[in-house]
Amino acid sequence: MPLSSIFLFKDLSESRLKKISDTVKETHAEKGRWLFHEGSSADRIYAFRSGAVELLTRINDDIELPVKILRNEGGCFGISALVPPYQYSLSSRCAEDAVLLEIKRKDIEKLTQEDHALGCTIMTNVAQYLLERLKETRQDLKIHFKTLFRSMQT
Numbered sequence: 782m783p784l785s786s787i788f789l790f791k792d793l794s795e796s797r798l799k800k801i802s803d804t805v806k807e808t809h810a811e812k813g814r815w816l817f818h819e820g821s822s823a824d825r826i827y828a829f830r831s832g833a834v835e836l837l838t839r840i841n842d843d844i845e846l847p848v849k850i851l852r853n854e855g856g857c858f859g860i861s862a863l864v865p866p867y868q869y870s871l872s873s874r875c876a877e878d879a880v881l882l883e884i885k886r887k888d889i890e891k892l893t894q895e896d897h898a899l900g901c902t903i904m905t906n907v908a909q910y911l912l913e914r915l916k917e918t919r920q921d922l923k924i925h926f927k928t929l930f931r932s933m934q935t
Contacts, residue, residue: 786855787828787882789906797899804888808881816859816873819845823862823869824886829854832879837872850876862886863907
């Protein structure tokens with residue numbers, strides 16, 4: 782899987798992709814393994830090669846609610862590692878055995894400090910991604926509230 786297929790790195794030149802590839806580590810994670818927990822320090826970004834990862838949100842100390850299952854090759858998660866206060870906003874657990882690409886925040890920070898244009902492209906891609914997630918969430922809320930209002934009327 783080329784790094785250019787990961788949304789964070791789209792529109793980057795080959796030389797910039799090479800710099801990033803030098804920092805990427807392939808990780809094999811078994812089903813059930815927790816990658817990170819909501820509220821913990823966000824120090825890594827992950828991208829998919831294969832498998833599935835479940836994203837969850839904490840309802841209280843005992844309950845975590847599934848939000849989404851990610852399966853798309855090149856899909857990226859853990860982007861809280863790029864945005865202050867650098868805390869994961871969700872928890873992540875492998876729903877299947879997975880092969881992931883792992884990139885440490887400190888490595889991305891170093892590259893973007895050395896090459897500001899690289900940082901601008903990555904952050905533009907992050908902003909586009911978050912805007913898409915916001916649109917999806919808004920659409921899900923509309924569906925939820927339509928269902929709720931219909932049930933209240935009957």
